[in-house]
Amino acid sequence: xxxxxxxxxxxxxxxxxxxxxxxxxxxxxxxxxxxxxxxxxxxxxxxxxxxxxxxxxxxxxxxxxxxxxxxxxxxxxxxxxxxxxxxxxxxxxxxxxxxxxxxxxxxxxxxxxx
Amino acid sequence: xxxxxxxxxxxxxxxxxxxxxxxxxxxxxxxxxxxxxxxxxxxxxxxxxxxxxxxxxxxxxxxxxxxxxxxxxxxxxxxxxxxxxxxxxxxxxxxxxxxxxxxxxxxxxxx
Numbered sequence: 001x002x003x004x005x006x007x008x009x010x011x012x013x014x015x016x017x018x019x020x021x022x023x024x025x026x027x028x029x030x031x032x033x034x035x036x037x038x039x040x041x042x043x044x045x046x047x048x049x050x051x052x053x054x055x056x057x058x059x060x061x062x063x064x065x066x067x068x069x070x071x072x073x074x075x076x077x078x079x080x081x082x083x084x085x086x087x088x089x090x091x092x093x094x095x096x097x098x099x100x101x102x103x104x105x106x107x108x109x110x111x112x113x114x
Numbered sequence: 115x116x117x118x119x120x121x122x123x124x125x126x127x128x129x130x131x132x133x134x135x136x137x138x139x140x141x142x143x144x145x146x147x148x149x150x151x152x153x154x155x156x157x158x159x160x161x162x163x164x165x166x167x168x169x170x171x172x173x174x175x176x177x178x179x180x181x182x183x184x185x186x187x188x189x190x191x192x193x194x195x196x197x198x199x200x201x202x203x204x205x206x207x208x209x210x211x212x213x214x215x216x217x218x219x220x221x222x223x224x225x
Contacts, residue, residue, distance in 0.1 A: 004157075033213065040123065042204060042217040043158075058212070090157060092213075102148060103213050105157040 002026050004106035006091050012112045013081050021076040021109050023091030029104070031097040032074040034058075034066060036087040037108070043090065049074055050097040081113045116141040116209045120216035127195055128224050135190040135219045137179075137205030145209040147188040149179055152202045152218075161203070164188065175199075197223050 007022045025032065030051045035043040035058075045058030049068040063085060065077045074093075078085055088110050092103040121136040139145060146165050150158040162173040169181040179190045188205060200223050205216040 035215070040217060042120075043215040045212060045214070048212065059214075092158075094213075101208075102160050102163055105150075105159070107157045 003104055004091055004093055006089075006106035006109050008109060009107070010110040010112075012114060013078075015082055015113055016080050019078045019081055019111070021078075021089055021091075021111070023074045023076070023106060024072050025074075025091075025093045025104075026072065027093060027095075027104065028071060029093035029095050030071070031094045031101075032068065033092040033094075033103065034064070034074070034076045035090045035092065036060065036085075037090060038087050046076065046089075048097075081111075083113045085111065086113045087111060116143075116145060116207045116212070116214045118205050118207050118214055118216035120203075120205055120219050122219050123217065124220045124222065126222045126224060129197055130194045132193050133191065133195050133199075133221065135203050135205075135221065137188045137190065137216060139186050139188065139205070139207045141186075141207060141209050143209045145207045147179075147181060148206040148208065148213075149173075149177070149188070149190050150204045150206060150215075152204065154201070158204065161190075195221070195223050197225065199223055 004025045033048045034046040047066040049055045052071045091106045094101040094103045119138045148163045149161040151161045164181040172178045177192045
């Protein structure tokens with residue numbers, strides 16, 4: 001049982017570089033999410049997708065972009081990384097965007113921008 | 115819009131003592147409430163959820179939470195904690211298609 005797979009597990013990135021965090025799920029879930037986790041701030045929603053072909057902005061979208069070309073994949077791109085994007089990134093999915101469906105999380109990507 | 119407040123950033127307790135992790139939410143629409151647990155260096159796992167029906171919900175490892183609509187709270191409790199409960203606990207509310215998390219509470223168990 002794979003669930004949600006994130007890659008890479010960790011990465012050190014030079015400021016100004018472009019980086020794509022990968023997220024793949026094998027549960028055929030319609031909704032997918034990207035969160036960043038920072039100490040004392042909990043998890044904050046970056047972008048979400050309620051179904052393939054649609055995306056939306058979350059609480060902290062600036063500096064990030066996403067695409068949802070198919071049901072399984074939801075990559076997160078940092079066009080030009082900055083140190084404030086140092087964080088742990090979690091991808092999640094749920095069966096649907098309906099309110100009564102729980103989210104399943106990947107193991108996270110620890111990103112350090114130097 | 116929804117928001118979640120976890121009132122304690124850290125809660126230290128002794129093993130076998132009871133614990134309560136507090137969570138309050140605000141929302142202009144009906145919500146569904148969740149508690150997630152994050153063990154060290156891992157992702158988040160669902161602990162329990164309130165969707166409808168009985169306001170008291172339980173997990174398989176002894177935690178329970180009670181939905182209190184009048185107080186807009188969803189506090190998490192366990193009557194007797196174990197060392198293995200050491201983790202960070204996140205309260206979350208889902209409404210309007212988004213899952214919003216609180217800041218998290220780090221539960222540390224002292225022997």
